[in-house]
Amino acid sequence: MPETVLTADGRVAGRRARATRQRLLTRLTEMLATSPYRDITVIDVARRAGTSPATFYQYFPDIEAAVLTIAAEMAEAGRQLRPLVEDQPWTGKSGYETAQLLVDGFLEFWRDNEAVLRVVDLATIEGDERFHTLRVRMLNNVVTALAAVIGEMQERGRVAEGVHPEAMAGALVGMLAHNAAHQRGYESWEIGVGNLRESMAQLVFWAVSGKRPPR
Template identity: 40%
Template sequence: MNPRTTSTVVAVDGRIAGPRALVTRQSLVDALAHLLDSRSFREVKVTDIARDAGTSPATFYQYFPSLEDALQVLAAHVVQQGRTLDGVFTDAGKDGTLTGAREAVDRLFGFWAAHKAALRAIDTKAAEGDERFVQARNLLLSAVAQPLSDAMAQRRTDAALSAHPKALAGTLATLLASAATHEGGLAAWGSRDELRDSLAYLVTSTVKSSR
C-alpha cells in the first residue's frame, strides 16, 4: 500500500513536518502496511516497523504516539481508496438481471482483496470499540450502502419492502463486506462463482425497480 498524505502534518512535538519528515513518516506507514500482510495488528511491534522502514523506534514516536495512530493514517488511505466504490451499486439489479449486480459484487470483492491486510486490522480495532476505526469502517460501507438505500427508497410503496431502506441497505452492505472478507472460508457452501452469484441475486431481488 502507498497511503500518501496531502494535508499538513504536525509531529508529536508540535512542529510542522517538512518534505523529508513526510517521506520518513510515510515510510513508517508503508512499513506497517507491509508487516500486516504477514501478521495480525496485535503482533506488530514498533521495533518491527522501524526496522522495516530502516529507521529507529525513536523516529517512529516522533510522528505517532502509538501504533493505533499509525494505523489510523493507513485506514484513512483505505477509506480514500474506497471512494472508487462510489456508485458501483447505483444501478446494480435495477434492470432485473444479475449481470450488473454481479459486476458490482466483483468490484467490491476486488477492493477487499486488494486491501485485506489493512481491512483486517481496521475490523479488529473497530470490534474493540475504537471509534476511529468504527468510523473508518462505516465510511467504507457507506460507499456501498448509500446507493443501495437510494435505490430502495424508490420502492417505498412496494409491499415487498417492509424494512426501512437505509437499515436494509446497511444490512446488505455489511453482508457483502463480510462475505468479501471471508470468501475463502465460505468454500464449503459453494464455489466462488456460486457465492458471488448468490450475493448478486440478493442485491437484484432487493433493489430492482418495481416498475
C-alpha cells in the first residue's frame, strides 16, 4: 500500500498528485547537483517539472521544506548500511571482506546522494537542528550495530578492555562518512579511491576485530 501523502491543506493526495509531487522532488534533486540550494527558486523547480509554482505550493511551503523531504527519504535509505555490519563475520579473511563491503557501502551511498548530503552537511554545520537530526538518524543505525559487534569482540577477549565500544563505533562511522564525502579531494592529492578504500577497510577491521588485517 503506498504511503499516505498530504497536500498543504491536509487533503490526501491521489495517485496523480503523488506523481506530481515526486516529479517536483526529482527535479529539485537534479538541480541540487548543479546549484546551491539557496539559489534555487520555486519558479525554477516548477518550470523544470513542467508545472506551476501554485502546484508546488500545494505540497511544500518553500524550497527548504522540499529539501528536508528529500533529505528525510535519503536518511531512511541509509538504513541499508546497517545490514553490512549485523550478522556478518568479523574475523579472518571473511571479516576483512566485511570491512571492505562496509566501506564500499559508504562510498557508494555518498556518491549516489552527493548533492543532498552536501546540503545536509552544510545545514548541520550552520546549526540547523532539523538537518542535524536527520544526519544523526542516518548514521546512528551503523554506530549502534558496530558498537554491538565491538562489544561482543571485547567479551571474547579480542578487543582490549579499555576500548569504549560506542565511542570507537562513533569514531569509525565519522571517519567513513567524512572520507566518503571527500572522495574527490583525495584524488586531487593523487590518492586513488582504491587506496582510500583499502586504508579505511584496514582501520575498520583492526578496530572491530582487534587484529591486523590478513595478508
